Amino acid sequence: NAGVTQTPKFQVLKTGQSMTLQCAQDMNHNSMYWYRQDPGMGLRLIYYSASEGTTDKGEVPNGYNVSRLNKREFSLRLESAAPSQTSVYFCASRPGSLNTEAFFGQGTRLTVV
Amino acid sequence: AQSVTQLDSHVSVSEGTPVLLRCNYSSSYSPSLFWYVQHPNKGLQLLLKYTSAATLVKGINGFEAEFKKSETSFHLTKPSAHMSDAAEYFCVPHSWGNTPLVFGKGTRLSVIA
Numbered sequence: 001n002a003g004v005t006q007t008p009k010f011q012v013l014k015t016g017q018s019m020t021l022q023c024a025q026d027m028n029h030n031s032m033y034w035y036r037q038d039p040g041m042g043l044r045l046i047y048y049s050a051s052e053g054t055t056d057k058g059e060v061p062n063g064y065n066v067s068r069l070n071k072r073e074f075s076l077r078l079e080s081a082a083p084s085q086t087s088v089y090f091c092a093s094r095p096g097s098l099n100t101e102a103f104f105g106q107g108t109r110l111t112v113v
Numbered sequence: 114a115q116s117v118t119q120l121d122s123h124v125s126v127s128e129g130t131p132v133l134l135r136c137n138y139s140s141s142y143s144p145s146l147f148w149y150v151q152h153p154n155k156g157l158q159l160l161l162k163y164t165s166a167a168t169l170v171k172g173i174n175g176f177e178a179e180f181k182k183s184e185t186s187f188h189l190t191k192p193s194a195h196m197s198d199a200a201e202y203f204c205v206p207h208s209w210g211n212t213p214l215v216f217g218k219g220t221r222l223s224v225i226a
Binding site: 004033035040041042043044045048050056058090092094098099100101102104105106107 | 122145147149154155156157158159162164203207212213214215216217218219
């Protein structure tokens with residue numbers, strides 16, 4: 001049981017380049033999330049998907065797009081990377097019912113130069 | 114809506130001494146509250162959760178938390194710190210799976226040998 005798998009684990013981009021961060025979960029969870037973590041800022045929600053076919057903006061959506069490809073997969077795309085997007089990105093998932101815990105991937109460390 | 118306040122951004126303890134990480138909540142109804150832990154360069158992991166079944170909740174690695182309605186608190190404690198407890202800790206109010214998890218800035222625990 002792999003849980004939540006993120007790829008890649010590390011990435012270096014040049015300003016203006018695009019890339020997609022992949023996330024897949026094998027727990028049949030309804031909800032999936034993308035967060036970014038910066039020093040001293042905790043985790044901030046970028047986008048989330050409450051169920052297959054729906055996506056909503058979080059606290060810091062600018063510069064990002066998402067796709068809930070199917071129930072398993074939720075990708076995050078940077079269309080034109082900026083140095084301010086240098087961060088560690090975490091994907092998470094959880095079932096749709098109350099009081100259920102979230103499961104996190106190991107993170108993607110992205111550097112934009 | 115629920116919200117939490119982690120009162121300390123950084124706590125430093127000596128190995129073998131007690132740990133206290135403070136969390137206060139604000140809610141108009143009985144909340145569900147969770148503690149997550151994030152070890153260096155890792156994803157987040159559920160430590161324990163309160164869902165009104167019992168006010169004293171035991172988690173992994175010897176941690177526990179007591180829900181005190183009169184004090185609107187859910188502080189995390191451990192009798193004796195270990196070096197491996199050095200990590201970031203997040204107190205999080207939970208909700209239905211179709212609404213996003215909101216993380217604060219957390220508390221960084223340092224353990225000194």
